[in-house]
Structure formats: C-alpha cells, structure tokens
Amino acid sequence: MRNIALIIVDFQNGFDEVDYWGGNRNNPKAEENTRILLDVWRERKFPLFHIRHDSVNIKSKLAPGQWGNEIKEIVKPLPGEIVISKTVNSAFIGTDLKQRLDEQKIKSVVVVGLQTDHCVSTTARMAGNFGYDTIVVSDATATFDRVGVDGIKIPSSVIHMVNLSSLNGEFATVLTTEELLQKIEIETYA
Amino acid sequence: MRNIALIIVDFQNGFDEVDYWGGNRNNPKAEENTRILLDVWRERKFPLFHIRHDSVNIKSKLAPGQWGNEIKEIVKPLPGEIVISKTVNSAFIGTDLKQRLDEQKIKSVVVVGLQTDHCVSTTARMAGNFGYDTIVVSDATATFDRVGVDGIKIPSSVIHMVNLSSLNGEFATVLTTEELLQKIEIETYA
Numbered sequence: 001m002r003n004i005a006l007i008i009v010d011f012q013n014g015f016d017e018v019d020y021w022g023g024n025r026n027n028p029k030a031e032e033n034t035r036i037l038l039d040v041w042r043e044r045k046f047p048l049f050h051i052r053h054d055s056v057n058i059k060s061k062l063a064p065g066q067w068g069n070e071i072k073e074i075v076k077p078l079p080g081e082i083v084i085s086k087t088v089n090s091a092f093i094g095t096d097l098k099q100r101l102d103e104q105k106i107k108s109v110v111v112v113g114l115q116t117d118h119c120v121s122t123t124a125r126m127a128g129n130f131g132y133d134t135i136v137v138s139d140a141t142a143t144f145d146r147v148g149v150d151g152i153k154i155p156s157s158v159i160h161m162v163n164l165s166s167l168n169g170e171f172a173t174v175l176t177t178e179e180l181l182q183k184i185e186i187e188t189y190a
Numbered sequence: 191m192r193n194i195a196l197i198i199v200d201f202q203n204g205f206d207e208v209d210y211w212g213g214n215r216n217n218p219k220a221e222e223n224t225r226i227l228l229d230v231w232r233e234r235k236f237p238l239f240h241i242r243h244d245s246v247n248i249k250s251k252l253a254p255g256q257w258g259n260e261i262k263e264i265v266k267p268l269p270g271e272i273v274i275s276k277t278v279n280s281a282f283i284g285t286d287l288k289q290r291l292d293e294q295k296i297k298s299v300v301v302v303g304l305q306t307d308h309c310v311s312t313t314a315r316m317a318g319n320f321g322y323d324t325i326v327v328s329d330a331t332a333t334f335d336r337v338g339v340d341g342i343k344i345p346s347s348v349i350h351m352v353n354l355s356s357l358n359g360e361f362a363t364v365l366t367t368e369e370l371l372q373k374i375e376i377e378t379y380a
Contacts, residue, residue, distance in 0.1 A: 089315065089360070089361070090316070118356065121315075125280070125311075126280070129278040129279055148351055149355050150351070154352060159352060161339065162338075162352040165344055166308065170279070
C-alpha cells in the first residue's frame, strides 16, 4: 500500500461562500474526513499531492492572491509537501501530476476534495482512464445544489450520489473514509 | 461555424444489448437525432470525427472483430470519414483527437453518443478543460439504469439529467438537436 497516493483537490477557503457555488453544500464533514486520511498518509509517509485551483478569472473566489485561494487550515499543506497548481477542473490538465505519479511508480490513487461532480469527478475519470487504480472517498468530497438543464434545482445530495454512482465500477471504486482505512489496515498488515 | 467539429462517440451495435449495460436506456431517438446532425455536417463539409470503442477486454460487447464493435448503420462512417479508435472512456486519451483538432484550428466541438455519463461526459469534460468551446446535445446521447453506490437503482433518465446538469455551464453548453440546428443556421447566415 505504500504507493497509494492521496490527491486532495481544491479544499480552499473560497468554497465557504456557499451561495456563490449553488448553496446547500452536502457532506459538511468532508474536510474532517480528509484530515483523518491526511494524518494517516503523513504518519505512514505515503505519497501526497495537494491540488489548488488558481483561477485565471480574477473575479473568482479562487483567484490567487486572496483568502479564498488559500487551502483550508484543516488540510493545509505542511512545508515540503507537494502543492500542484491547476487552472481547470482536471488536476491532470496543464500540470505535471501524471509525470510525478509515474516517476514514483504510483499505480493507485485516492481522490478527495471539492466538488464531487466537477473537479473530483473529472480528476477521477482521467486517473481511471490513465490506468491508475482509483478510489473516490464518498464522505470526503461534497458538492452544491445545481440548476438542472430543465431549469429545476437539483439538491446537492442527488448531484453527489448520482455522480458517484456514474464513477463507481467504471472509473473508480467509491468507498467511505472508514472503508478505505480498513482496506489500508488489511493490506498493510497482510 | 465552419470549424465546429462533430464528435460522435460509441454508437456501436453492442449497446443494443440493453440489459448488459444496466437496462432501460433513455432517449431512444439519440441515433436518429445524431443522423440529422451528421447529414448537416456532411452537407456543409464541417469537420467530423467518428469515435469507436475498441475494447481490450475480449469478452466485451464492444471488442473488435464482432458485430457489437461495428458502428450502427444509421450513423455509419462513409468511406474517407475519420474514425478514431479508443480503448478508454475519453476520446482524448490514447488517441490523436486533440492533435487533429488543433491541426485543423478547430476551437468548437459538439459531443454526442453513448453513454451520457461515461464516455460522453468524460470526452466533454476534457474538451472543455482543453479550452474547446464545447456543446453536448441532450437528445443525441443516452444512458442506462445504474446501481447507485448505496445499492439502490437509479433510473437512466435521472442519471442522464443529473450528469448533463453537472456538465452544463462548467464544461459545456447543453443544447437539444433543434437548438443546435438553429444556432448553426443563425451563425452561418449572420
């Protein structure tokens, strides 16, 4: 299990402006669950990649140079940890993430972060399609209400569940934090 | 509008085995609508890319060398039209699609095909993230029922609507066939 990378996507202060992103965020404990994983990864010295969205839109809540761009305190990178800047949803486009994974001969990745159906889904899809054994942690990611293409609002919980279900078994395996921790225990001491 | 490419993803016979893919396919007219677009694209000599999934799993309904792998008669490529083979969901991974688009200085793409939440969504996400102005045609794509991560079946219509809503405004603009045809008329004769 040593070579399973944790990829933490876009847990940035700007997402606390909930209404801006659609309102009604689900999974309020996503950051706490990610911190639990982060502590395990740090303790075991597993590979770890913090991804930060550096929006090229200067009006964005995630534009560099402001509070909203900073990674949230609870999952803040420690000095020396790798932080990869991206400007689109996928952590693999316009970055050296794939090169870094391959240089370290990493075959398995865990994707967590914001938002389930945007950056997390896109990063997990590309990871799966590149051939990495990919896990998405259902309670360490979250999203917001969306206006449907028919103009009717779709609750965040539905967006979350449906998007994870479209990933599961096709691009990734969807696990809870607890299920992932159990898997790591078992495989470490097997 | 001359440089808007139509990318037709995976309309292959193997998908007619509906139960194998989850059952209860929505949008039965997706192929007919695609044919309407295909006729317009052919008539106007707009760029056109047929994508075929050549599964590396020899037991797959889409594995090469069998009926299921062939592109459906209604949208079958004509001699001389470009057919790109892929082995994963994204039409951009392991293919030269991006290189071909860029060589032709194509800035806009229309994505149709199967399945809404798998190959169509992944291809549209990457197109949007690569910077192409991307349109997904809601009634020229379709999906099947899925078993949710909680074990409860999710109807294809919900999978379809939610996945399109997660794309819309973030990665792509979601239009109907009729809306797209109107847009092409207006921009061609503007």
